[in-house]
Amino acid sequence: MAAKKEVLIIGGGVAGLSAALGLSQVGIRSVLVEKQVSLGGYAAQYACKATSACVKCGACMVMEKISRTVEDPNIDVLTGSRVDQISRTGGFKTVITQETSDGRTRHQTRETGAVILACGFKPFDPENKPYGYKRFANVVTNLDLERMLREKSVPLRPSDGAAPARMAFVQCVGSRDTQLGHLWCSKVCCASALRMARLIKMRRPATEITFFYIDVQTFGQEFQRFYDDVREEVHMIRAIPGDVYRTPGDRLTVVYYDFKSEQSREEPFDMLVLSIGITPAADARDLAAKVNLPTASSGFIPVAANGGYPETPGVFAAGTVCGPMGIAESVAAGDRAAQAAAAYLHGNIRAEVSS
Amino acid sequence: MTGPTLIIGSGTCARDVARHLTSEGRHTVIAAANETSGERPHLATDTPGSGSIENLTGARLSACRGFIGQFDATFTQNGATLQRRVAHIVIAEDNRRIPNFDLYRLRAGSVVQSLSAFRKEFAIRPETFANRRVVFLHGFRLESEPVLAEEVFRSALELQAVSGALAHVLTGNLKVAGNGLEALYHDAKNAGTLFFKLSDTQPTIQQSETGPVAIEYRDEVTGHDYYLSPDITVVDEHIVPAAYVEHLAAILGLRRGPAGFLQTENVHRLPVFTNRRGILAVGPARAVLSPADAEREAACGALAVLGLANLDERPHVDAAEIDPGHCIRCLTCFRLCPYGAVNKGSRIAVVADACAGCGICVAECPRGAIHLSSIRTVSEKETTAISASETPANNPRMVVFACARSAGKARELTEGHGQKSPADLKVVTVPCAGAVSVQHFLSAFAAGAAGIMVLTCHVDNCHSETGNLHARQRVDYLVDHLDRMGFGGDRLEIATLAANMPTEYADMIGHFSQKIQQRVNQR
Numbered sequence: 001m002a003a004k005k006e007v008l009i010i011g012g013g014v015a016g017l018s019a020a021l022g023l024s025q026v027g028i029r030s031v032l033v034e035k036q037v038s039l040g041g042y043a044a045q046y047a048c049k050a051t052s053a054c055v056k057c058g059a060c061m062v063m064e065k066i067s068r069t070v071e072d073p074n075i076d077v078l079t080g081s082r083v084d085q086i087s088r089t090g091g092f093k094t095v096i097t098q099e100t101s102d103g104r105t106r107h108q109t110r111e112t113g114a115v116i117l118a119c120g121f122k123p124f125d126p127e128n129k130p131y132g133y134k135r136f137a138n139v140v141t142n143l144d145l146e147r148m149l150r151e152k153s154v155p156l157r158p159s160d161g162a163a164p165a166r167m168a169f170v171q172c173v174g175s176r177d178t179q180l181g182h183l184w185c186s187k188v189c190c191a192s193a194l195r196m197a198r199l200i201k202m203r204r205p206a207t208e209i210t211f212f213y214i215d216v217q218t219f220g221q222e223f224q225r226f227y228d229d230v231r232e233e234v235h236m237i238r239a240i241p242g243d244v245y246r247t248p249g250d251r252l253t254v255v256y257y258d259f260k261s262e263q264s265r266e267e268p269f270d271m272l273v274l275s276i277g278i279t280p281a282a283d284a285r286d287l288a289a290k291v292n293l294p295t296a297s298s299g300f301i302p303v304a305a306n307g308g309y310p311e312t313p314g315v316f317a318a319g320t321v322c323g324p325m326g327i328a329e330s331v332a333a334g335d336r337a338a339q340a341a342a343a344y345l346h347g348n349i350r351a352e353v354s355s
Numbered sequence: 356m357t358g359p360t361l362i363i364g365s366g367t368c369a370r371d372v373a374r375h376l377t378s379e380g381r382h383t384v385i386a387a388a389n390e391t392s393g394e395r396p397h398l399a400t401d402t403p404g405s406g407s408i409e410n411l412t413g414a415r416l417s418a419c420r421g422f423i424g425q426f427d428a429t430f431t432q433n434g435a436t437l438q439r440r441v442a443h444i445v446i447a448e449d450n451r452r453i454p455n456f457d458l459y460r461l462r463a464g465s466v467v468q469s470l471s472a473f474r475k476e477f478a479i480r481p482e483t484f485a486n487r488r489v490v491f492l493h494g495f496r497l498e499s500e501p502v503l504a505e506e507v508f509r510s511a512l513e514l515q516a517v518s519g520a521l522a523h524v525l526t527g528n529l530k531v532a533g534n535g536l537e538a539l540y541h542d543a544k545n546a547g548t549l550f551f552k553l554s555d556t557q558p559t560i561q562q563s564e565t566g567p568v569a570i571e572y573r574d575e576v577t578g579h580d581y582y583l584s585p586d587i588t589v590v591d592e593h594i595v596p597a598a599y600v601e602h603l604a605a606i607l608g609l610r611r612g613p614a615g616f617l618q619t620e621n622v623h624r625l626p627v628f629t630n631r632r633g634i635l636a637v638g639p640a641r642a643v644l645s646p647a648d649a650e651r652e653a654a655c656g657a658l659a660v661l662g663l664a665n666l667d668e669r670p671h672v673d674a675a676e677i678d679p680g681h682c683i684r685c686l687t688c689f690r691l692c693p694y695g696a697v698n699k700g701s702r703i704a705v706v707a708d709a710c711a712g713c714g715i716c717v718a719e720c721p722r723g724a725i726h727l728s729s730i731r732t733v734s735e736k737e738t739t740a741i742s743a744s745e746t747p748a749n750n751p752r753m754v755v756f757a758c759a760r761s762a763g764k765a766r767e768l769t770e771g772h773g774q775k776s777p778a779d780l781k782v783v784t785v786p787c788a789g790a791v792s793v794q795h796f797l798s799a800f801a802a803g804a805a806g807i808m809v810l811t812c813h814v815d816n817c818h819s820e821t822g823n824l825h826a827r828q829r830v831d832y833l834v835d836h837l838d839r840m841g842f843g844g845d846r847l848e849i850a851t852l853a854a855n856m857p858t859e860y861a862d863m864i865g866h867f868s869q870k871i872q873q874r875v876n877q878r
Binding site for chain 1: 622761814851858
């Protein structure tokens with residue numbers, strides 16, 4: 001079979017978009033398969049968190065990548081689509097099922113020379129944590145807050161649409177959790193939560209914000225300054241709450257152990273934001289198995305798969321399918337996979353010419 | 356765009372970039388400013404059918420002329436001058452570490468070592484650390500980085516394996532936001548390392564005249580006071596760009612970020628692009644990165660070079676053109692171009708391949724000698740739009756100049772949600788708000804606009820680095836004059852937006868059009 005100079009990319013989030021655009025730059029076509037109806041993944045729902053200046057969250061960049069991808073003649077975008085089957089035929093033969101907007105199901109087979117797996121992550125489901133998520137209306141996740149800020153500009157209590165006077169963020173929900181066996185930091189939630197906290201303080205200065213944390217993670221070159229400023233504006237408490245209960249008026253009381261006074265403390269809030277962690281995508285293991293990529297016990301694909309393994313030539317992984325990473329890092333991972341895939345395809349073509 | 360690629364750097368990252376490029380058949384020149392050549396071969400290496408590497412050792416860039424596709428780089432090497440003509444430049448220079456001795460008021464010596472010095476010594480003679488109590492001071496007076504935390508965790512883990520050795524880590528925020536770091540932290544802890552985290556308190560650190568260190572602190576969890584007299588105190592470091600990076604930035608006209616690294620942290624340049632087309636910054640020259648992340652970035656740099664080499668195959672952006680008949684060589688364009696795309700030769704010209712079509716020069720040229728086809732169209736479009744008869748005569752006419760990259764995208768999203776802009780409001784999309792000149796504002800007012808709004812990117816988020824600042828400066832200038840002329844400075848307004856702010860876009864133009872409507876009604 002002739003070497004195909006085309007790449008199948010599974011997942012149209014930040015890493016998949018970057019991989020497709022990176023390949024296009026060097027003249028390589030790709031088929032971008034996204035199971036949702038729109039591109040961009042979770043990052044496409046994030047709010048701009050700029051205060052007096054850009055805070056480098058990178059969410060705006062995702063919008064631009066989506067437009068460029070859609071307009072790029074080298075990228076064949078298949079949304080509402082899933083990969084049913086991949087077989088190695090020298091290259092890769094992939095069966096794709098697409099649910100079209102008019103409700104029809106379309107099957108197609110695509111032959112490509114390489115595959116990039118960029119199927120993203122699953123946000124941790126906090127229902128089993130003692131924070132009242134889904135039981136109490138005013139307990140939301142950081143992703144809910146991202147969407148809320150994107151759509152409404154300010155936080156509003158889901159129970160009554162009122163502006164919360166007192167808000168709290170709870171970090172590391174589903175991350176750094178030995179009981180769950182989640183021995184990883186989700187890397188992005190400190191940045192996301194603290195940037196959102198400062199945005200809320202700018203737009204609604206009277207809002208009192210508390211931040212429950214284990215360790216604050218560094219982000220950006222000006223982190224020291226950001227951290228000094230944020231401690232002026234946000235009440236930082238180094239503790240992870242043990243319990244949350246509802247009080248009249250749909251308010252929430254957070255119970256935590258205060259090491260300084262050596263006693264349990266309770267604080268009332270109007271709204272609670274759970275910074276839920278990045279966990280492996282539900283279909284990651286299954287898709288990885290289709291292309292013989294190993295999955296670690298964590299459920300993520302080892303990051304070494306970004307540049308590919310000699311045992312599985314032509315297969316690469318990029319983005320949060322390899323573990324927690326933010327927008328900037330996902331862009332780099334997408335580029336890395338594109339570079340590796342391009343080198344692989346060019347190597348095949350050279351081998352074919354010389355044989 | 357077929358010339359060789361110059362890679363500036365002495366370390367692994369520079370060699371990685373070269374390796375990726377040569378395997379794609381490209382020719383490279385690695386220029387290392389350091390005399391020490393490390394593992395690199397001294398002679399040019401050629402493999403049949405693939406690219407090549409020419410190694411220049413101890414070659415320091417002293418000048419560079421030219422633009423993407425043809426840079427003439429001059430080096431000094433052993434007192435002699437050396438020149439190379441290259442198509443692209445990749446800066447993959449290493450960074451350097453500064454030990455935080457001063458931060459903890461400690462003096463370096465046999466019992467007080469920097470993290471790097473300790474790592475080096477431990478790697479060679481781990482057995483000499485038997486029965487030693489080692490305290491790592493890490494990130495409690497200055498926030499640290501996962502890159503350094505990884506080295507502390509790994510050192511502690513390895514130390515615990517040495518007979519009788521004990522590792523203490525005294526830290527503020529434990530930086531675990533790196534690949535595998537949380538697991539490594541647990542390994543170090545399970546191996547017996549004692550971690551103490553201080554959030555509000557500071558330890559008392561004292562060093563006697565003869566050298567030994569005494570550390571006192573209160574464990575915030577148990578409330579117990581601790582007194583340590585370590586055999587060795589390891590002090591963490593902070594990472595800064597190599598001094599050579601500053602020199603390179605000055606020669607090549609590159610903007611730097613707040614900590615001095617190449618790039619300005621502008622998200623639109625990620626991962627490896629700089630403000631100059633054809634010049635890339637990868638790895639430790641660009642940011643604090645783990646070795647694995649730097650390795651990944653070397654590949655991103657190689658991909659970007661291949662992409663630039665393929666530019667001819669892709670549609671060109673609209674580039675600015677200078678009319679030599681009107682140019683007075685005042686060099687305003689040369690000074691202000693954020694892309695360094697203006698060639699100051701026998702005649703001043705914009706280099707099309709280096710131009711991103713932002714139009715800042717068009718707006719700033721005092722002679723109106725620079726043209727950009729997209730801006731010319733804007734000017735015509737806006738005049739026709741304002742004077743169009745479809746606007747009811749008694750309704751005020753308003754113009755919004757919207758940056759295509761931010762407000763233009765936000766508008767698309769707003770309209771995608773079914774929201775329409777008010778009918779009496781004309782939105783003129785421009786490549787960058789920095790392209791809209793004072794003349795544009797004046798001609799829009801002259802054509803009958805009751806109000807003008809400029810929507811630009813947030814500070815530090817402009818694709819053209821400074822376009823948003825130019826826009827603000829012009830608006831401030833004109834508002835002041837309009838006020839003094841009694842015309843009403845509040846008719847002209849500027850606001851900042853990002854592409855993912857459709858709600859704010861709708862709110863901003865809603866408020867503005869209401870304000871102008873009220874203003875007209877009051878008359």
